[in-house]
Amino acid sequence: MPYSQEDQQWIKSQLQAEHIGQEILIYDAVESTNDTAKRMVGESDNEGTVILANSQTQGKGRLGRSWHSEGNVGVYLSILLKTSLPPEQISKIALVAGVALVQAINEFSQPRAYLKWPNDVLLNGKKVAGILTEYCKKKEHSEVILGIGINVNHAHFPISLQHIATSMAMENGEIFERLPLISSLLNHLDREYQSFLNEGLSPTVDQWNLNSDMFGKHISLTKGTQTFFGTAMKLDAEEGNLVVLTDNGEELAFDSGEVTLME
Numbered sequence: 269m270p271y272s273q274e275d276q277q278w279i280k281s282q283l284q285a286e287h288i289g290q291e292i293l294i295y296d297a298v299e300s301t302n303d304t305a306k307r308m309v310g311e312s313d314n315e316g317t318v319i320l321a322n323s324q325t326q327g328k329g330r331l332g333r334s335w336h337s338e339g340n341v342g343v344y345l346s347i348l349l350k351t352s353l354p355p356e357q358i359s360k361i362a363l364v365a366g367v368a369l370v371q372a373i374n375e376f377s378q379p380r381a382y383l384k385w386p387n388d389v390l391l392n393g394k395k396v397a398g399i400l401t402e403y404c405k406k407k408e409h410s411e412v413i414l415g416i417g418i419n420v421n422h423a424h425f426p427i428s429l430q431h432i433a434t435s436m437a438m439e440n441g442e443i444f445e446r447l448p449l450i451s452s453l454l455n456h457l458d459r460e461y462q463s464f465l466n467e468g469l470s471p472t473v474d475q476w477n478l479n480s481d482m483f484g485k486h487i488s489l490t491k492g493t494q495t496f497f498g499t500a501m502k503l504d505a506e507e508g509n510l511v512v513l514t515d516n517g518e519e520l521a522f523d524s525g526e527v528t529l530m531e
């Protein structure tokens with residue numbers, strides 16, 4: 269079912285959040301909630317405005333990739349954060365969001381979801397949710413746009429995604445209501461984001477490490493034109509970088525890259 273405008277009130281009634289969700293805007297279909305959010309930068313004094321859509325016609329992934337956004341069955345939302353964080357800290361918001369996202373999914377899903385660096389959430393080894401953060405500066409206003417997509421009740425995916433994508437419903441054998449999941453996500457996000465602003469990255473990294481099952485596993489990591497093979501060790505507490513013990517015994521820390529888990 270599409271969202272109704274009453275859903276906005278219901279979500280708000282469930283929020284314990286201090287900042288996120290003071291304003292919630294609900295759409296039926298948009299091209300991309302991140303793009304809708306981008307057009308609103310600088311327009312509202314509220315922090316944490318949420319743009320929620322029932323479907324996206326041009327949902328975006330990272331690096332120009334696309335995000336399959338079937339109507340009625342997924343959560344597609346973007347949050348506008350007015351941050352005065354220095355640029356090197358802004359990229360950490362995706363880690364903060366990852367922790368909140370996996371915690372919210374695990375409130376509902378029986379098989380436990382895990383984080384895969386840098387910002388995928390996997391359920392039984394397939395991707396169930398993703399995060400796209402963008403930074404937008406308009407005149408004196410700069411805001412971070414935090415976009416989150418969750419596959420909730422999808423019954424199938426296009427052939428090109430079948431081997432890598434899954435939904436909460438497919439792995440649990442039951443349908444989930446989207447609204448409690450959304451309010452849980454916004455509450456977790458508000459708490460994790462405040463903790464990040466007040467205490468720095470370390471508590472986020474602790475939670476990230478606890479909610480990932482990639483450590484100790486053999487991976488390949490591609491960064492630019494280089495590919496590294498080794499064992500994923502942890503995220504380091506200072507920067508949230510992925511520490512890899514390479515097959516030739518070197519310990520390297522990565523701030524970005526694409527990871528493939530090896531069999």
Ligand code: BT5
Nearest residue numbers: 300302327328329330333335336345398399415416417433
């Ligand atoms: C992401 O990119 O995982 C970020 C996804 C963010 C989506 C949200 S929805 C609300 C907001 N508005 C937007 O327009 N976007 C955000 P990335 O790591 O680049 O993963 C993209 C890749 O995942 C694609 O190239 C596909 O291989 C795969 N993929 C596409 N759609 C998927 C889906 N629904 N579920 C699982 N995998 C998918």
